[in-house]
Amino acid sequence: MNSLISKFKGIHPGIILERELKKRAISQRPFALSIGEHPQTLYAITKGKRNLNTALALKIERQLDFEEGTLALLQTYFEIQEEKKKIKPVTPNLANIRKSVFWDTDISHIDWNKQKNAVIRRIFERGNELEIAEIKQFYGAAIITEALKQITGAPYTLNSKQPNENAILQHD
Known part of the structure; x- marks a missing residue:
């Protein structure tokens, strides 16, 4: 089952469970009743709308003859993946920004939050x-x-076109 964990790391365990039940031609409702759970609970888990707790993971693993802890680990990895999505990066991907755009400063020392308007x-x-x-x-x-609304002075370039909020739409 370790290959299952590495293969499906970050995917909700309910999706894996649903695939496994389909592969074994097991209906969700009878399966849920056989492990002493409400069918609605199992349905919500297989659709990724509800997390899989450890007690239920152990019941399912026992019934399907999975290695102990497999589904619980998949749930943990899924939660880690979801938290990573919430964390905002500290800097943009500097590989996508030419250093020459910031010729007058060291790009690695820019405080991207404090200097966001200038950036x-x-x-x-x-x-x-x-x-x-x-x-x-x-x-x-x-x-x-x-930030573009706050620009009042002349632009850095000789180009007379002042950036504005329409510029966002032009570059979508």
Whole structure:
């Protein structure tokens, strides 16, 4: 079963359970009743709408002859994956941003949060499509729109076109 864990790491264990039940031609309702669970509970788990607790994981593993802890580990890895999605990166992917855009500063020392208005302005004035997409992904449309509204001075370039919130739409 260790190959199952490495193969399906980050996937909700209910999806794996549903596939296994289909593969064995076992109906969910009779299976749920055979392990002493409500069919609605098992249905919610197989659709990924409910987490699989350890006690239920052990019952299912015993009934399906899985290695003990397999489903519980898959649940843990799924929860880790979900938490990682919530964590916002500290910096954008610097591989997608040319250092020459920030010629006057060391790009590795930029405080991306405190200097977001200047960063957004610089990227929208001098950046290419990839750089703009990276900044949009990093900050999000709401922050970019607000930052572009605050630009009052002349742009850094000789280009007379001032960045504005329509620039977000142009680069989608």
